[in-house]
Amino acid sequence: MDVLPGGTPLSWVRDGAGLVGWGCAARLEVSGPDRFERADHWWQQQCERTEVVDPVGLPGCGPVAFASLAFADHPGHSVLVVPEVVVGERDGVRWLTTIGTDSVEPVHEPDPVHPPGTVSYSDGQLSATGYREAVAEAVRRMRGPGGLRKVVLAHDLVATTSEPLDTRFLLQNLAARYPSCWTFAVDGLVGATPELLLERTGYEVRSRVLAGTTWPREGHSTEELAAELLASEKNREEHACAAESLAVRLRPFCSDLITPDEPEVLQLRNVLHLATHVEGKLSDADGRAATLLRMAAAVHPTAAVGGTPTPDAVQLISELETMDRGRYAGPVGWLDGGGNGELGLALRCAQVENTAAPGTGRSGGGVRLFAGCGIVPGSDPDLEVAEAEAKLLPIREALEGLH
Numbered sequence: 552m553d554v555l556p557g558g559t560p561l562s563w564v565r566d567g568a569g570l571v572g573w574g575c576a577a578r579l580e581v582s583g584p585d586r587f588e589r590a591d592h593w594w595q596q597q598c599e600r601t602e603v604v605d606p607v608g609l610p611g612c613g614p615v616a617f618a619s620l621a622f623a624d625h626p627g628h629s630v631l632v633v634p635e636v637v638v639g640e641r642d643g644v645r646w647l648t649t650i651g652t653d654s655v656e657p658v659h660e661p662d663p664v665h666p667p668g669t670v671s672y673s674d675g676q677l678s679a680t681g682y683r684e685a686v687a688e689a690v691r692r693m694r695g696p697g698g699l700r701k702v703v704l705a706h707d708l709v710a711t712t713s714e715p716l717d718t719r720f721l722l723q724n725l726a727a728r729y730p731s732c733w734t735f736a737v738d739g740l741v742g743a744t745p746e747l748l749l750e751r752t753g754y755e756v757r758s759r760v761l762a763g764t765t766w767p768r769e770g771h772s773t774e775e776l777a778a779e780l781l782a783s784e785k786n787r788e789e790h791a792c793a794a795e796s797l798a799v800r801l802r803p804f805c806s807d808l809i810t811p812d813e814p815e816v817l818q819l820r821n822v823l824h825l826a827t828h829v830e831g832k833l834s835d836a837d838g839r840a841a842t843l844l845r846m847a848a849a850v851h852p853t854a855a856v857g858g859t860p861t862p863d864a865v866q867l868i869s870e871l872e873t874m875d876r877g878r879y880a881g882p883v884g885w886l887d888g889g890g891n892g893e894l895g896l897a898l899r900c901a902q903v904e905n906t907a908a909p910g911t912g913r914s915g916g917g918v919r920l921f922a923g924c925g926i927v928p929g930s931d932p933d934l935e936v937a938e939a940e941a942k943l944l945p946i947r948e949a950l951e952g953l954h
């Protein structure tokens with residue numbers, strides 16, 4: 552991450568390993584219900600046209616596309632960026648890839664990272680009060696007839712910085728505080744997600760499904776919070792919906808799929824989640840295993856970000872949230888030319904929109920933060936507002952440079 556120049560960096564880093572990139576050798580923007588399919592087709596074409604010299608041969612070597620897909624079929628656009636330069640690290644091996652040009656000065660002394668100055672917050676398209684009402688309405692509907700088991704509702708918050716935002720400031724702060732999360736940046740969407748939608752390495756596929764949350768409270772030890780979370784019927788129901796949705800839709804691609812019966816607890820600085828690790832072996836019935844984007848199209852949106860049943864939940868999200876999620880809660884990550892890649896869910900993130908800082912006459916920064924919560928019939932709207940606040944903390948603290 553330290554090698555990234557300013558501008559619009561690309562990142563997918565966890566525990567100091569992963570990929571960072573910059574420059575743009577090729578770019579695709581797509582939208583609509585067939586965005587995954589079109590992105591998949593485009594990437595395969597790019598790879599076919601590219602002559603590759605790769606003496607390293609690890610996943611992530613050779614040409615790479617950083618991808619960030621819109622949550623919804625409408626509205627929202629999805630982006631794939633093939634950087635000119637990629638620096639990667641995996642299993643202690645470091646490499647550098649240049650794409651599309653010989654003239655790039657690959658790794659240079661990057662310009663210094665600029666702090667964002669003072670940060671102020673204002674309501675986004677859906678305020679915390681509006682969010683509470685949306686959650687209460689969802690609970691009312693779920694307690695009536697209709698059969699909706701779960702819906703994930705989110706809201707946004709706008710942060711304005713007195714100085715233009717240097718994305719690297721956010722990336723470095725997020726990676727320092729959340730090393731076990733995937734710190735990502737693709738086309739101005741920046742975050743540190745704990746949730747892995749799908750990882751494909753050769754014929755192996757993995758997922759880390761998260762749903763069901765608690766957060767640190769005074770007078771409660773981490774062990775007490777974890778035990779309470781595991782025993783909470785409401786959180787177990789939220790989690791079961793999410794784990795089921797992933798497993799049921801991933802299974803047709805696999806000759807073997809292992810889904811543990813019981814969730815574990817994942818502990819982060821700001822929250823604790825119920826977590827299920829799913830592992831599978833891809834089948835190659837037609838001589839080729841499914842591509843990562845094809846599988847992502849089938850599993851998205853899981854009930855970690857959508858709900859159960861999916862069509863009703865997605866409809867209710869668009870009715871009650873009254874905001875455009877953009878690429879928040881969509882798949883984000885990277886793909887290589889060999890079919891390997893990792894796609895997380897774009898959570899604990901913000902969309903960077905550098906704008907004029909109000910009243911200063913200077914160019915400052917604008918960032919839209921997002922956080923959402925799984926709502927089930929047993930949800931308490933006040934607690935969901937507090938949970939969303941806890942999920943906004945990673946970006947807020949990274950913006951404010953808190954240690």
Ligand SMILES: C=C(O[C@H]1C=CC=C(C(=O)O)[C@@H]1O)C(=O)O
Pocket residue numbers: 703705746761762763764789824854855856880898899921922923924925926942
């Ligand atoms: C939708 C978000 O989180 C999801 C992932 C983990 C736990 C969740 C929950 O307990 O509600 C959410 O399903 C978010 O962080 O914006």
